[in-house]
Amino acid sequence: MGGKLTKVTLGNTGLKPAHSGEMELGANIDFLSRFSLDYSYSRKNTTDQIILVPLSAAAGYRYQWQNAASLLGKTHELSLRVILADRPELSWQFNVAADRTRQYITSLNPAPFLTGPSYAGSTDVTQIFRIAPGETFGVMYGTRIVRSINELYDDPSKSPACPGTWCPDSLIVNEDGYVVRKSGYHTANEKFLTYVNKAGEPIVKIGDVNPDFNASFTSNVRFKSFTAYVLVDWVQGGSIYNGTRQWPFFEYRDRLYDQVSRPEVNCGGNPDPHCPYSTGKKPIAYYQGLYNGINPIDYFVESGTYVKIKELNVSYTIGRGTLEKLGWGVNSLRIGVIGRNLFTFTKYSGYDPEVAGLSGDPYSFRFDGFSYPNFRTFTGFMEINF
Amino acid sequence: MRISKRIPEIVGLVALVFVGACDTLNIANPNDPDRRRALGDPNSIPSVAQGAFQTWYLTSQGGFGEDQYPALTMSVMARSHVAMWNNFHIRYYTGCTTAWAAGGYPAGTCGNLTEGPAYPRAAWANSLAAAERTQIEAMWYGYYAALSSANDALVAIRVKLKDQVPGAPMVETMATLTQGLALSGIALNYDQGYIVTDSTPVDANGLVHVTLKPRGTLRDTALALLDRAIAQAAADTFTVPGGPWFGGPAVDYDNFKVARIANTMAARLLAYFPRDAAENATVDWARVASYASKGISSGTKPFNLTFHQDACTSWCDFLKVWSNDMTTMRAHTRVAHMMDAASQPDPWDVNLNHNPASPDKRLGDGTYRGPAAYAASILRAYPDTTGNGGYDYVWTHTKEFGNKTRGAWHQSAVGQVRYDSLTTCGDNPQGESTGSGDAPMVLAAENDLIWAEALIRGPADLATAAALINNTRVGPDRLGHARGGLPAATAGDADLLKKLQYEQDVELMGSNNAPFYNQRRIDNLEPLTPHEMPVPAQELGVLKLCSGTCYTWGGSSPPNSSASAPGSSAALLMQSAPQIWTQMYQARQASMRASRLLRSLQ
Numbered sequence: 001m002g003g004k005l006t007k008v009t010l011g012n013t014g015l016k017p018a019h020s021g022e023m024e025l026g027a028n029i030d031f032l033s034r035f036s037l038d039y040s041y042s043r044k045n046t047t048d049q050i051i052l053v054p055l056s057a058a059a060g061y062r063y064q065w066q067n068a069a070s071l072l073g074k075t076h077e078l079s080l081r082v083i084l085a086d087r088p089e090l091s092w093q094f095n096v097a098a099d100r101t102r103q104y105i106t107s108l109n110p111a112p113f114l115t116g117p118s119y120a121g122s123t124d125v126t127q128i129f130r131i132a133p134g135e136t137f138g139v140m141y142g143t144r145i146v147r148s149i150n151e152l153y154d155d156p157s158k159s160p161a162c163p164g165t166w167c168p169d170s171l172i173v174n175e176d177g178y179v180v181r182k183s184g185y186h187t188a189n190e191k192f193l194t195y196v197n198k199a200g201e202p203i204v205k206i207g208d209v210n211p212d213f214n215a216s217f218t219s220n221v222r223f224k225s226f227t228a229y230v231l232v233d234w235v236q237g238g239s240i241y242n243g244t245r246q247w248p249f250f251e252y253r254d255r256l257y258d259q260v261s262r263p264e265v266n267c268g269g270n271p272d273p274h275c276p277y278s279t280g281k282k283p284i285a286y287y288q289g290l291y292n293g294i295n296p297i298d299y300f301v302e303s304g305t306y307v308k309i310k311e312l313n314v315s316y317t318i319g320r321g322t323l324e325k326l327g328w329g330v331n332s333l334r335i336g337v338i339g340r341n342l343f344t345f346t347k348y349s350g351y352d353p354e355v356a357g358l359s360g361d362p363y364s365f366r367f368d369g370f371s372y373p374n375f376r377t378f379t380g381f382m383e384i385n386f
Numbered sequence: 387m388r389i390s391k392r393i394p395e396i397v398g399l400v401a402l403v404f405v406g407a408c409d410t411l412n413i414a415n416p417n418d419p420d421r422r423r424a425l426g427d428p429n430s431i432p433s434v435a436q437g438a439f440q441t442w443y444l445t446s447q448g449g450f451g452e453d454q455y456p457a458l459t460m461s462v463m464a465r466s467h468v469a470m471w472n473n474f475h476i477r478y479y480t481g482c483t484t485a486w487a488a489g490g491y492p493a494g495t496c497g498n499l500t501e502g503p504a505y506p507r508a509a510w511a512n513s514l515a516a517a518e519r520t521q522i523e524a525m526w527y528g529y530y531a532a533l534s535s536a537n538d539a540l541v542a543i544r545v546k547l548k549d550q551v552p553g554a555p556m557v558e559t560m561a562t563l564t565q566g567l568a569l570s571g572i573a574l575n576y577d578q579g580y581i582v583t584d585s586t587p588v589d590a591n592g593l594v595h596v597t598l599k600p601r602g603t604l605r606d607t608a609l610a611l612l613d614r615a616i617a618q619a620a621a622d623t624f625t626v627p628g629g630p631w632f633g634g635p636a637v638d639y640d641n642f643k644v645a646r647i648a649n650t651m652a653a654r655l656l657a658y659f660p661r662d663a664a665e666n667a668t669v670d671w672a673r674v675a676s677y678a679s680k681g682i683s684s685g686t687k688p689f690n691l692t693f694h695q696d697a698c699t700s701w702c703d704f705l706k707v708w709s710n711d712m713t714t715m716r717a718h719t720r721v722a723h724m725m726d727a728a729s730q731p732d733p734w735d736v737n738l739n740h741n742p743a744s745p746d747k748r749l750g751d752g753t754y755r756g757p758a759a760y761a762a763s764i765l766r767a768y769p770d771t772t773g774n775g776g777y778d779y780v781w782t783h784t785k786e787f788g789n790k791t792r793g794a795w796h797q798s799a800v801g802q803v804r805y806d807s808l809t810t811c812g813d814n815p816q817g818e819s820t821g822s823g824d825a826p827m828v829l830a831a832e833n834d835l836i837w838a839e840a841l842i843r844g845p846a847d848l849a850t851a852a853a854l855i856n857n858t859r860v861g862p863d864r865l866g867h868a869r870g871g872l873p874a875a876t877a878g879d880a881d882l883l884k885k886l887q888y889e890q891d892v893e894l895m896g897s898n899n900a901p902f903y904n905q906r907r908i909d910n911l912e913p914l915t916p917h918e919m920p921v922p923a924q925e926l927g928v929l930k931l932c933s934g935t936c937y938t939w940g941g942s943s944p945p946n947s948s949a950s951a952p953g954s955s956a957a958l959l960m961q962s963a964p965q966i967w968t969q970m971y972q973a974r975q976a977s978m979r980a981s982r983l984l985r986s987l988q
Contacts, residue, residue: 005433054924057526057527057530060531060582062527114515127515127517141515142515201935202513203935285503293475293518294517296515
């Protein structure tokens with residue numbers, strides 16, 4: 001800092017490589033002359049995993065890289081290649097590749113901790129990913145909104161006894177599917193309740209970034225002088241935290257505040273401050289509760305499923321015979337166009353579900369934090385062979 | 387792997403793959419000096435000590451930037467400055483109260499509720515998952531990083547390298563001073579902490595074996611270290627060069643000034659330590675007076691403890707950068723009202739607010755003494771055409787700023803321009819325009835006011851106390867600057883203490899955390915406001931004392947750990963922590979012994 005020494009990360013002369021033992025099982029089947037199927041399964045045990053762990057302030061340093069964890073990774077991979085046509089004027093190949101990976105933390109020397117990422121110019125503010133024994137690598141922890149009255153009583157401090165503060169008769173599930181107090185329902189005081197688990201912890205698991213599986217489809221087609229190539233990516237499942245959407249909630253910048261779909265109410269001349277909310281429109285404070293002090297909350301955990309036409313490449317080749325007639329002295333001429341990131345099919349509400357890890361998170365778990373979406377590009381090309 | 391067509395249809399193959407790697411990561415990198423070499427080179431020790439001192443400064447004044455810095459938040463918690471933003475989690479931690487008779491607000495401090503719904507003050511969010519936790523981490527890790535580096539320098543000077551270190555007496559004194567300052571920072575802000583000095587045993591990995599101690603013990607240890615720095619400064623003759631230590635060549639201090647700085651900081655620690663009025667009554671004010679009488683405002687050449695800024699290129703006084711930007715923060719209506727009750731209502735009411743006519747020349751008529759164009763375009767204030775413009779404060783005709791729906795109590799029409807930054811950032815006393823001026827961190831006036839309070843609350847010398855108060859109440863101050871121009875206080879004033887507290891609010895705003903400490907020790911923080919910080923959740927996680935939401939102060943918990951408001955969870959923590967830490971230490975030692983044994987067998 002300012003050219004002076006400031007302690008941050010303590011060196012570790014005892015650091016050693018992580019050791020991995022991997023078992024892989026694989027099979028290949030070729031059949032009917034046109035099909036080829038591959039499958040493999042790997043199980044990888046990693047000990048002495050190197051991770052950045054927090055230190056006590058007494059050490060003078062914040063962090064140290066240590067051989068502090070053991071991981072178990074399981075991966076399934078499947079690929080299928082199909083030759084649909086293989087004639088002089090027409091050839092067509094179709095390939096599918098899919099995989100599923102899970103990594104589990106089997107042991108951890110330091111106490112469980114939360115980490116990363118940094119986004120929107122803030123370092124070390126939002127900590128959402130939990131590193132703990134028994135957890136999957138990539139689980140998200142945060143606040144969860146209560147959606148059924150029964151789960152409210154997981155909180156050891158809340159009793160369903162009637163009469164009582166948390167008697168079920170005093171609660172209702174509102175239009176958003178959130179449990180609120182009946183006394184505040186359809187008033188200026190309406191607020192959703194947040195979950196506390198049986199251990200009394202208000203910060204609970206709200207998602208997992210790991211997809212159920214990834215798959216990619218590629219196809220090559222050639223018909224006479226035309227060729228086409230298409231790549232389609234499919235990511236099924238897994239969660240994305242939409243931090244980009246959460247941040248502007250503080251400034252009331254979200255379509256949710258608009259509430260145009262909610263029934264209008266005419267409060268002209270009605271002095272009751274709760275009147276504007278009597279038909280189900282929510283007060284601003286209700287939705288600003290979702291900002292949650294920029295702390296993780298499950299409202300912004302969304303399905304990361306998407307199908308994306310990643311690339312489409314179409315070209316036409318003008319052969320030597322035609323070109324000789326033109327007298328250009330060219331053997332062949334190929335012209336075409338490549339489109340990338342053409343269409344995305346998803347229910348994800350952000351710009352692009354194809355997000356990666358951000359700085360401040362040494363584990364690079366995917367997180368939507370003001371990263372640029374993948375641009376849709378079109379590229380024309382001409383290939384000349386002399 | 388691939389099976390040929392000679393094996394028809396369904397065939398499987400099992401493969402077992404072993405992956406190996408070199409069993410070492412010890413690759414020499416001569417361009418990347420490690421800790422052992424850095425601390426083994428006598429010529430690097432002054433830099434280590436400078437890094438420690440500057441880490442203390444940046445931790446105190448927010449030079450590390452980002453959103454971790456708590457002093458701006460604490461300034462608004464003290465209702466010294468005000469802001470409606472949530473940067474630094476200011477808004478989260480600075481709610482209002484709808485009824486607080488003890489604070490003189492029978493209708494509450496929230497003001498006009500059509501400008502945002504009220505919400506109460508919040509506890510420190512001491513949870514690993516809470517973004518707001520960063521406000522209680524910054525000083526904890528910052529001060530301990532400073533302390534650790536100071537310890538490294540002192541171990542090198544006192545044990546390992548001794549006279550080989552260039553300028554050893556000066557470096558040793560400054561490192562000792564840094565130890566005292568860093569521990570003071572923990573004692574002033576946290577309920578407990580570690581005491582780690584150069585005499586604390588360190589293991590082969592640089593880790594120390596310590597336990598959490600109560601804040602009173604931290605204070606006493608910090609005072610002992612400041613006493614030691616005072617003694618060392620008196621025993622040697624040296625000059626601390628401003629460039630490497632205080633950011634600029636014009637800011638250097640000889641050994642006598644270093645001793646006076648240490649005396650002032652010791653007086654501050656004793657005076658600001660109380661968490662409430664009950665503790666304030668137990669302060670050893672005679673000792674405070676003794677320190678302050680030898681502090682930076684004493685003698686023939688008073689001075690401010692000043693650091694040169696570099697426009698935030700590598701460091702700056704973030705407290706002043708933000709608090710003296712009228713588009714970002716303003717003076718709280720509590721203080722504005724004190725300077726001119728007729729024009730500055732408290733709580734906020736836009737309809738009753740108008741241009742001031744304060745008898746205090748630090749506000750004056752609220753016009754701006756600097757360039758008229760700047761007043762018009764940035765401050766939205768009127769330029770001074772009569773000589774009655776405020777020295778330190780300006781009234782803006784854009785009475786409200788920012789998002790009004792965030793709460794009327796976050797509004798104010800008066801801003802502080804004493805340390806105004808005209809272009810980029812950094813302190814610009816009296817209108818310097820480059821963002822690279824000399825920023826006072828502790829004013830000579832602060833020493834005067836602590837000294838005066840000691841002479842009022844302790845062994846009485848009211849005449850001297852009044853004279854010290856008048857240095858700023860009337861002016862000129864110890865450095866010759868025009869100040870309040872108010873009628874002089876006298877020893878016979880029944881409200882002499884109140885006049886002193888007025889000076890604490892008006893004169894010390896924006897210099898450091900003094901307004902927060904001064905408000906908490908007279909029970910004038912809003913209800914539910916935390917008066918001190920808990921050990922951060924991340925630290926408790928390392929100690930395996932807490933894995934989620936940890937104990938805290940404020941909100942529904944007691945405001946602090948004083949005897950009048952004990953915290954049972956904290957008491958339990960105090961008992962458990964040493965045992966846990968010892969277990970961790972012993973486990974690590976066992977692991978190291980096993981590793982050494984294995985290596986010897988190879």
